[in-house]
Amino acid sequence: MEYVIEMLNIRKEFPGIVANDNVTLQLKKGEIHALLGENGAGKSTLMNVLFGLYQPEQGEIRVKGKPVHITSPNVANDLGIGMVHQHFMLVDPFTVTENIILGKEPANAGKINLKDASKKVRELSVKYHLSVDPDAKIADISVGMQQRVEILKTLYRGADILIFDEPTAVLTPQEIKELIAIMKALIKEGKSIILITHKLKEIMEVCDRVTVIRKGRGIDTLDVRDTNPNELASLMVGRDVVFKTEKIEAKPTDIVLEVKNIEVKDSRGISAVKNLSLSVRAGEIIGIAGVDGNGQSELIEALTGLRKISAGTIKLNGKELQNQRPRKVTESGVGHIPEDRHKHGLVLDYSIGENIVLQTYYQEPYSKKGVLNSKKIFEKARKIIKEYDVRTPSEYxxxxxxxxxxxQKAIIGREVDRNPDLLIAAQPTRGLDVGAIEFIHKRLIEQRDTGKAILLISFELDEIMNVSDKIAVIYEGEIVAIVDPKKATEQELGLLMAGSKRAEAGDKSNV
Structure with a gap:
């Protein structure tokens, strides 16, 4: 059997941790090969070794049978290997074409020939059905379109082997379908793909083979047609996983959050949320379902003090809270698991321990008279790291x-530990594996059962239907229907999310 890529007995260490322990992965020409593992299992590390971002301590890499030393991404590109990163490597003010040619600029007499480059980008876009405008600015296009730009960037550089790192983590259901079609088209054109993922449904739908790694070690490589989601989940986490969240009937009591007729404008001054009303009671989970870009982000920002509202009221336990500063909002009893953990959830260069007290560092026992108490800060961090199974070499x-x-687990631990009356969970399981998803869903339901009000915003319909007690469907900034998850179907929700008339898909009732 001839493989286009062979990674044989790869070992990669970092201080205090073995990320890859004797892992082997072999990619056949023309296949989509899944690399499956829990968060922190070593999937991205292994692919960063293949792409030349890391150098392994042991092991051998072969490309089309020949041993190679991949010392940098440029060497990987020259060998026909391209990587579509989970967090896109794009420059917002640049156009699509400028981003694609960055580092490989075609020049005539020292002058960059943008016209020729744009033509080539357009040709590639048409050939692979990517529908990307070469002249659009990155800042003006959707997340799904930005990902297509990353794919185009690898194709522009002549990649035959493409590595996709968690490509569906930030996509809507519709964009996921489109991406799967793109991957299938790439295979038809003779490309080979390694897909880093933990989404079992996608593996079953699109992959030929799957290699499972757990805690840095290779567990098994299987033909997808010979396995099933339950077996893969067990191999991935080392135990049986419950896909359906067990919960008792909700017993809602008093209204905790009451939103009345609010209007929120986006950064361009256009109304993203219009005349929206919603209430969440203690002891219930209200799920907001909708396609990305229908006002969810602006709603979350308005509720958490990150964006002002231009009309209406937001009340928490009967007290008005609209247009208050974020600190006042959190001190009033709101917890926030943000949809973008890097932008709004963490200070990435701070230690995990320091991040755990970001909301409380100025309070006792973490500080006194403006002086931080490191001992107490890191004691708290150790407690949350243990309780939420945060896999880290240390709290430092x-x-x-x-x-x-x-x-994500560290952020959820931090927010739940503060014991808020209202927990706003925005995309709480984005980019998480089945074991971590099961863990977080249980925590959300535990919070509900202790009498907390939970507002869940998610693009994952399975999650919304599984965890919510009621589902509010948002379309173009308005709540168009409230449905019972026990009676609603995915098709009905899909129609409502796409703007179908309320009467066609289920009547609107009060929350």
């Missing part, structure tokens, strides 16, 4: 060194 490790899932 910089937050940016942790995998996305472990960063």
């Amino acid at each position: 490790t910089p937050a940016r060194s942790l995998s996305g899932g472990n960063q």
Whole structure:
């Protein structure tokens, strides 16, 4: 059997941790090969070794049968290997074309030939059905379109082997379908793909084979047609995983959050949230379902003090809270798991311990008269790290060194530990594996059962239907329907999310 890529017995160490322990992965030509593992299992590390970002301590890499030393991404590009990173490497003010040619600028007499480059980008976009405008600015296009730019960047550099690192973590259901179609088109054109993921549904739908790694070690490589999601989940986390969240019937009591007729403008001054009313009671989880870009981000920012509202009221336990500073909002009893953990959840260069007290560092026992008490800060961090199974070498490790899932668990631990009356959970399981998702869903339901009010915003319909007690569907900044998750179907929710008339898909009732 001829493989286009062979990674044989790869070992990669960092201070205090073995990220890859004797891992082997072999990619056949023309296949989509999944690399499956928990958050922090070593998937991205292994692919960063293949892409030349890290050098392994042991092991051998072969490309089309020949041993190679991949000392940098440029060497990987020259060998026909391209990587689409989970966090896009794009410059916002630049155009699509400028981003794609960055570092490989075609020049005539020292002058960059943007016209020729733009033409080539357009040709590649048409060939692979990517529908990207070469002249659009990155800042003006959607997340899904930005990902296509990353794919185009690898194709422009002549990649035959593409590595996709958690490509669907930030995409809507519709964009995921489109990406799967793009991957299939790439395979038809003779490309080979390694797909880093923990989404079992996607593996079953699109992959030929899957290699499972757990805690840095290779567990098994299987043909996808010979396995099933339950087996893969067990191999990935080392135990049986419950996909359906067990919960008792909600017993809602008093209204905690009451939003009345609010209007919120986006950064361009256009109304993103219009005349929206919503209430969340103690002891219930209200899920907000909607396609990305229908006002969810602006709503969250308004509720957490990050954006002003131009009309309406927001009350918490009967007291008006609109247009208050974020600190006042959090001190009033609001917890916030932000949708973008890097932008609004963490200071990446601070230690994980320092991040755990970001909301409380100025209060006793963490500080007194303006002087921080490191002993108490790191004691608290150790408690939350243990309780929330945050996989980190220590509480002193910089937050940016942790995998996305472990960063998320630290944020959730921090917010829940503060014991807020209202917990706003925005995309709480984005980029997480099945084991971590199961853990977080249990925590959200535990909070509900202790009498907390939970507002869950998610693009994952499975999550919304599984965890919510009621579902509020948002479309173009308005709540268009409130539905019962026990009676609603995915098709009905999908129609409502796409703007179908309320009467067609279920009547609007009060929350």
